[in-house]
Amino acid sequence: MNDISRRDVFRHGATAALLAVTATGIAGLASSGAAAGPDRVATLADPRDFEETYKGKKIKGEHDKANGKHKVHINGKKLGVVQVELPVAPDSTATYTAVISTLSHFDPIPLDEGNNRDGLKKLAKLAVDQLGEQELTHHADHSHR
Amino acid sequence: MGTRKSVAALTATEKANFVAALKALKAQTSGRNYDWFVRTHMDYFNNVNGHNYAHMSSSFLPWHRQYLLELENALKAHNSAVDLPYWNWTANRSTTGPPFTSDFMGGNGSGGNGPVTTGPFAGSTRWRINVSATSSTSLRRAMALRGSLPTTSDADSVMGVSTYDASPWGSSSSSGMRNRVEGGLAPNLHNRIHVWVGGHMAQIDSPNDPVFFLHHCNVDRLYHLWQTRWGFGADRYLPGGGVANVVDVNETLVPFGVTVASTLDHRGLYTYA
Ligand SMILES: [Cu+2]
Numbered sequence: 001m002n003d004i005s006r007r008d009v010f011r012h013g014a015t016a017a018l019l020a021v022t023a024t025g026i027a028g029l030a031s032s033g034a035a036a037g038p039d040r041v042a043t044l045a046d047p048r049d050f051e052e053t054y055k056g057k058k059i060k061g062e063h064d065k066a067n068g069k070h071k072v073h074i075n076g077k078k079l080g081v082v083q084v085e086l087p088v089a090p091d092s093t094a095t096y097t098a099v100i101s102t103l104s105h106f107d108p109i110p111l112d113e114g115n116n117r118d119g120l121k122k123l124a125k126l127a128v129d130q131l132g133e134q135e136l137t138h139h140a141d142h143s144h145r
Numbered sequence: 146m147g148t149r150k151s152v153a154a155l156t157a158t159e160k161a162n163f164v165a166a167l168k169a170l171k172a173q174t175s176g177r178n179y180d181w182f183v184r185t186h187m188d189y190f191n192n193v194n195g196h197n198y199a200h201m202s203s204s205f206l207p208w209h210r211q212y213l214l215e216l217e218n219a220l221k222a223h224n225s226a227v228d229l230p231y232w233n234w235t236a237n238r239s240t241t242g243p244p245f246t247s248d249f250m251g252g253n254g255s256g257g258n259g260p261v262t263t264g265p266f267a268g269s270t271r272w273r274i275n276v277s278a279t280s281s282t283s284l285r286r287a288m289a290l291r292g293s294l295p296t297t298s299d300a301d302s303v304m305g306v307s308t309y310d311a312s313p314w315g316s317s318s319s320s321g322m323r324n325r326v327e328g329g330l331a332p333n334l335h336n337r338i339h340v341w342v343g344g345h346m347a348q349i350d351s352p353n354d355p356v357f358f359l360h361h362c363n364v365d366r367l368y369h370l371w372q373t374r375w376g377f378g379a380d381r382y383l384p385g386g387g388v389a390n391v392v393d394v395n396e397t398l399v400p401f402g403v404t405v406a407s408t409l410d411h412r413g414l415y416t417y418a
Contacts, residue, residue: 080278080349084201086329087319095317102278102349105190106328106336107291130287130347131279132258139187139350140278 050121057131059124065112070099072124077136079127081120084108102140103127147217147228147415149366152244152359153237154418155230160249162224164265167355169223170216171272182216183276183352185400190349196392198399201316203309203384204392205327206368207408209361211401214414216358228415231362234338235297240288250356251284254344258287261344266355277350284354285344292340299332304371309383314391321383322371326364335364366417377410 046063053059062071068083080102085095098108099119104126111119127136155163171179189199189208199208217229230244237243244250251264260283266272269282279285303325311321316329328336338360339346345353352358375381379394382405386393394405 084329085315085317087317087324090319090330092319104340104347105349105351106339106347130258130343134279134281137278137280139276 048117048120050124054125054128057128059121059128061120061124063120065097070120072101072120072127074124074127074131074136077138078141079103079124079136080141081123083111099123101127103130103136146413147221148418149228149362149415150230150418151237152230152232152249153242155243155249157248159230162227163220163230164249166220166223166227168265168272170219177215177219180275182212182219183350185212186352187276187349189400196390196396196399197315198392201327201329202391203314203323203382204398204405205323206365207382207405208392208398208401210365210368210408210411211398211403213358213361213365214408214411215401217415229362230359231366231417232356232359233363233366234294234360235300238294244356244359245288250359252286253288254286257290258285258343260285274345274350274353277345277353278348279345286346286354287343289341290343291347292337292343294338294341295332295334300334300367302332303334304367304374307375309381311383312388314384314388326367334367335360369411369417372409377412379406379409382406382409 046065049062051058051060057075058073060071060073064070065083070081070083072079072081082100084098084100086098086108088094088096097111099111100106100108101123104123107126109119109123109126110116116122150159167179173179186199196202196204198204199212213229217227220227220229232244239245240253245252247263249264251261251267254260255262260281261267266284272284274282274284303322306320306322306325308321310323311318316324318324319330324330325332326334328334339351342354342356342360345351346357346360372381382394384391384393386395392398392405397404398408
């Protein structure tokens, strides 16, 4: 069981750090009484996560939709990301989920809506486009929660 | 009492005075200087003390009204003749016209997404960026690459919405005037201008670009027009009370120490021409 789940984790480009997260996740599930079978463990590494080079900059994204705390790093520096809910139409109670960052604060990018499963990567690439020859500073992670 | 004019109606002297006051505030070494305003906008972009004071909330309009007023007063300390001007983006829609002229805000970033090269804020020796999410010490713009400018009919349609805001009083509010102005809901009068100017204006540290204040002055002017039509009274603001984590009409706007109610009728402090 653990071998299978571990292969799953590795297939999604996991690192040692992610394994540590996985271990914590299993403990969390066990203590809350939820089933900790292979399927549950596999979901801990999100297939939408990415780590690649775009226009000469290393972009890395880790999803955490359940808590709305996605992580994006550009050249190893953290980009603050916030998940927001927006109305699908006037007078509708239905909403869709989008992400904004400290660099694209007024420009929500849809996440997880069918065609928009690469929303977090789009956000990371947009940040690289905006940066040009610049890098992020520590303020890019400014008191986001 | 001050009169806030359109950037297109400013005289050469008024433009020069405004630019000089901004630079004096930037150079100020005590009290609330220009970078204090940049830092405060960054700090209050998100949840503080369980409240969204500045953005994605009902208090978006009163918070920014008070923020602009404090900036305007800080400029007046350097030159009492200065009033904040507004950039009416439904009328002034060119990347080279007002306010983006070389005697005022300067133009686009070099290469369409780089440092501003013209005007009094071009280059870090004229206007140094000290607090930012990105490493450039020069002001940057990337005009018209993304975003767009609202039309007069977009603005008019929002002014016709009589209800100030609606539950859940945030980015997902699907009716009311506030979210249509702020931008969570179409036609989006505020967010897309930040995106359209680009560069620092698109970022959490958007007040690094002085055009931020001209843009928000226009947002405040639209709020003023809405109030002129629907009323300046405290009963026109929502929520009226009892909503946890949202700034109700009698709650205090942090860090300014004034209630929402006290900001609503601004007519004793300034008017719009
Ligand atoms: Cu704004």
